[in-house]
Structure formats: C-alpha cells, structure tokens
Amino acid sequence: MRNYHVSKHSSFYAIGLSYKKADAHTRGKFSLDVPAIDEIMKNAKAQGTDGLLAISTCNRTELFGFAQHPYQLIKILCDQTQGTVEEFQEVAYIYKNHNAISHLFKVGTGLDSQILGDFEIISQIKQGFYRAKKHDMTNPFLERLCNSVIQASKRIKNETELSSGATSVAFASVRYILDNVPNISEKNILLFGTGKIGRNTCENLIKHSENSHITLINRTRQKAEAVAGKFKLTVKDYAELQPEIRKADVLVVATGAQLPTVSKALIHPKKPLLILDLSVPKNVSDDVLDLENVSLVHLDQLSQVTDETLERRKEFIPHAEEIISHVKSDFLKWLESRKFAPVINALKEKLKVMKAEEIDxxxxxxxxxxxxxxEIISDRIIQKITKQFANHLRKSESDPENSLALIQEIFQLEIDSEWVKS
Structure with a gap:
C-alpha cells in the first residue's frame, strides 16, 4: 500500500492511547480538558505545526497532526498532561500517513469504540476540529479528512444496524444498577456532575426505573438546573454534597475534575452504597473501598458488557468496513489530486511562458x-497537453512518484512540495 507523504519535510501522524492498552488510571493522566487542548494548539502553532486535531474522551486521548517526527506530537501532549513520555510510550500507538488516516476513520465510525457502535466519538471529532479552527490550526487536508470521517459515520448509522439497540456505557450503567439494586424505584439516587455519560445514565435511569428520588449536584448550579429541568430532578448546592451522599443508596459520579472529588470521609460508614464512577480521570478515591458497605464500579468494568445486542452488532462490521473503504477511497483520490496539482500547474505555467515567447x-x-x-489555439493545445499528463498520473498502474520526478526534470519545473497543506 502506497504511503501518502504530506511534504518532503513532514508526515501525518496519529499518536495516542486508548482503553485497549491503557487502564483508566493511565488514561486519566493523559486526559485533556478544553483549556489543555487550547494550550496544545497554541504551543504547536508556536513550534511551526500548521495542522493538528486533538481528541480526548473517557476511552482515549489522541493527536492527529503534521510533524517531522512523532516525538514532536508526543512531547506537545505530555507537556499539557500529568503523564510522562515514558508512561505514554508504554501504552501508546503511533500511526503514520495512510495508517493514521485509516485509524481516524475506524475511531470516528465506532469500530474502535470500547462498546462497538458507540458513536459518541464523532461529536468529539467535530469539537476537536472546531477548537483547531479557532486557533488557525486546520488546513484543507484536515478539513477534508474530518468531513470524510463524519460522512462515513453518517452512512454507517443510516445504512447498517451497527448502532442499533440500547448498548452504550450509559445503558450498561443502568443495567448494572437495575441488576444489583433491588426495589430501585424506592431508592435515593444521587448524580454528581453533568458529564455526558452521566446525563445519559440519568435519562436511562428515569426511563427504566420509574424513580422519582433522583437528586443532581454540580459545582456550577446553573448547569445542574439546566439538566434537572429537562428530567424534572431535584437540585442541591455543591455545599450539600456530603449529606446528600450519606442519604443516597446509589451514587453516580460524572464530573470532569482532574482529581478525585469523592472520598471515604464523605460517606456514611454503615449505610449500603453503590458508587458508579463514570469519570476519566477517576473521580472516586480508592479509599472508599476501605468501607465494607460500599461497592465501587468504574467505567471500564461497565464497558465490558456483552449481550445479544452487542453480538448482533458484530454482524454489520463488514458492511461498515465497505462504507469506510468507499469514502476513504474518495478521500485518497482527492489527496492524490492535491499531490499532482502543483506539478500540473507548474507545467501549465511553463507552457504559457513558451507560448508567450513564440507568439512574441x-x-x-x-x-x-x-x-x-x-492565443486561442495555443491555450487549447496547452489544455490538452496538461490534461494528458494529469490522466497519466491518475492511472493506478502508473508510478506517480517517478512520473512526477520525470515531468519536473524534463520541463525543469520548480515545485513547492507543501502540496497537501496549501
């Protein structure tokens, strides 16, 4: 398979870590919030990087961008996180050029999700591109690539049943609660934080448990009230966290804090309590396990759900891969045309100079x-000549690298090699 270099000086890389090799603790060290992503964009731009996409979810943290060496991107990431380069390298993956492109397609279409067919990641890709654009860190390559991944994702949702049925981390959370807490409709449930998985869990709980004893607390009360209004929940101030935890039978933690916010000191030492920590980094301190009355379940344990719905989804992987292959093929054709364009344009300009000399x-x-x-006849001849060259370069059986070099040598063309980012 041919590699698609973006210039003679840099390549397109994907560097990151995910649930496959990195546990929640390690992923937490490398998680990025919006301010950290903004800093990464600023630092990368200052170092001369002109295209970068950052994605950070509970399951993965990844950078997609241009560099002479992947270590440049790794260092940019580690400088804005709690993890070290050594820790990153133990669990990381690095993809280059075509493989990096393929990886983003796989991630964005739910084939690489912790629960197969979970398409939450596509909104993260959109947000990542928005933040990159805000810092002038996008280019035609990244824009076209992200749009292609979004297009593939939409087609897979519409043309397959890869995401059919209620299987997600949020749904797995609710199933766990329903399976492990008897008489759930009579229990006190506390949702701490307004993270997306937490909100989805809350919505599923209301739908499946018929529970009217759900309370929501968030550091920012305004956010809590916005969520509570939709679901008709009770809202309490952050200052009331401890008494509310001590009243709860089930505690769902979904905050975006970088350090644990729930510890043993907040919990009633005798009342049975089930805690679901849906946060990355973990927001519940391990010391809660010192209490015999506490059961703690983390996101990764919930993500191991396997049921009939998930098994059925696997049947649609081949169809999804066909869609990805088709959309990716269109993207790579566009990419090749970007590669040929500078040579063809330079050839056209050279022929125009020859034309002008002859007419003079x-x-x-x-x-x-x-x-x-x-002028009319000469322009038509130039158009036909350049079209012949372009058609030759696009033929799959031709060797475009050698052909490009030969055209440049014969016509003594000076080419700007930064073809894909301009």
Missing amino acids: FHSKKLNDFDQNQA
Whole structure:
C-alpha cells in the first residue's frame, strides 16, 4: 500500500492511547480538558505545526497532526498532561500517513469504540476540529479528512444496524444498577456532575426505573438546573454534597475534575452504597473501598458488557468496513489530486511562458500575424497537453512518484512540495 507523504519535510501522524492498552488510571493522566487542548494548539502553532486535531474522551486521548517526527506530537501532549513520555510510550500507538488516516476513520465510525457502535466519538471529532479552527490550526487536508470521517459515520448509522439497540456505557450503567439494586424505584439516587455519560445514565435511569428520588449536584448550579429541568430532578448546592451522599443508596459520579472529588470521609460508614464512577480521570478515591458497605464500579468494568445486542452488532462490521473503504477511497483520490496539482500547474505555467515567447517571436516576424487566434489555439493545445499528463498520473498502474520526478526534470519545473497543506 502506497504511503501518502504530506511534504518532503513532514508526515501525518496519529499518536495516542486508548482503553485497549491503557487502564483508566493511565488514561486519566493523559486526559485533556478544553483549556489543555487550547494550550496544545497554541504551543504547536508556536513550534511551526500548521495542522493538528486533538481528541480526548473517557476511552482515549489522541493527536492527529503534521510533524517531522512523532516525538514532536508526543512531547506537545505530555507537556499539557500529568503523564510522562515514558508512561505514554508504554501504552501508546503511533500511526503514520495512510495508517493514521485509516485509524481516524475506524475511531470516528465506532469500530474502535470500547462498546462497538458507540458513536459518541464523532461529536468529539467535530469539537476537536472546531477548537483547531479557532486557533488557525486546520488546513484543507484536515478539513477534508474530518468531513470524510463524519460522512462515513453518517452512512454507517443510516445504512447498517451497527448502532442499533440500547448498548452504550450509559445503558450498561443502568443495567448494572437495575441488576444489583433491588426495589430501585424506592431508592435515593444521587448524580454528581453533568458529564455526558452521566446525563445519559440519568435519562436511562428515569426511563427504566420509574424513580422519582433522583437528586443532581454540580459545582456550577446553573448547569445542574439546566439538566434537572429537562428530567424534572431535584437540585442541591455543591455545599450539600456530603449529606446528600450519606442519604443516597446509589451514587453516580460524572464530573470532569482532574482529581478525585469523592472520598471515604464523605460517606456514611454503615449505610449500603453503590458508587458508579463514570469519570476519566477517576473521580472516586480508592479509599472508599476501605468501607465494607460500599461497592465501587468504574467505567471500564461497565464497558465490558456483552449481550445479544452487542453480538448482533458484530454482524454489520463488514458492511461498515465497505462504507469506510468507499469514502476513504474518495478521500485518497482527492489527496492524490492535491499531490499532482502543483506539478500540473507548474507545467501549465511553463507552457504559457513558451507560448508567450513564440507568439512574441512570430508577431515580430509576420506582418499578417493574428495574435488573438494564436492565443486561442495555443491555450487549447496547452489544455490538452496538461490534461494528458494529469490522466497519466491518475492511472493506478502508473508510478506517480517517478512520473512526477520525470515531468519536473524534463520541463525543469520548480515545485513547492507543501502540496497537501496549501
């Protein structure tokens, strides 16, 4: 498979870690909030990087961008997180050029999700592109690539049943609660935080448990009230966290804090309590397990759900892969055309110079020379010549690298190699 270099100086890389090799604790060290992503964009731009996409979810943290060496991107990431380069390298993956492109397609279409067919990641890709654009860190390559991944994701949702049925981390959370807490409709449930998984869990709980004893607390009360209004929940101030936890039978933690916000000191030492920590980094301190009355379940344990719905989804993987292959093929054709364009344009300009020289020569030599007619004929010939070269370069059986080099040598063309980012 051919590699698609973006310039003679840099390549397109994907560097990151995910649930496959990195546990929640390690992923937490490398998680990025919006301010951290903004800093990454600023630092990358200052270092001369002109295209970068950052994605950070509970399951993965990844950078997609241009660099001479992947270590440049790794260092940019580690400088804005709690993890070290050594820790990153133990669990990381690095993809280059075509493989990096393929990886983003796989991630964005739910094939690489912790629960197969979970398409939450596509909104993260959209947000990541928005933040990159805000810092002038996008380019035609990244824009076209992200749009292609979004297009593939939409087609897979519409044309397959890869995401059919209620299987997600949020649904797995509710199933766990329903399976492990008897008489759930009579229990006190506390949702701490307004993270997306937490909100979805809350919505599923209301739908499946018929529970009217759900309370919501968030550091920012305004956010809590916005969520509570939709679901008709009770809202309490952050200052009331401890008494509310001590009243709860089930505690769902979904905050975006970088350090644990729930510890043993907040919990009633005798009342049975089930805690679901849906946060990355973990927001519940391990010391809660010192209490015999507490059961703690983390996101990764919930993500191991396997049921009939998930098994059925696997049947649609081949169809999804066909869609990805088709959309990716269109993207790579566009990419090749970007690669050829500078050579073809330079050839066209060279032929125009030759045309101008010949017209000037004959206009001085011939008294009845029709310059307008000569211009029309010459332009048509130039168009046909450049079209022939372009068609040759696009043929799959030709070697475009050698052909490009030969054209440049014959016509002595000077080419700007930064073809894909311009």
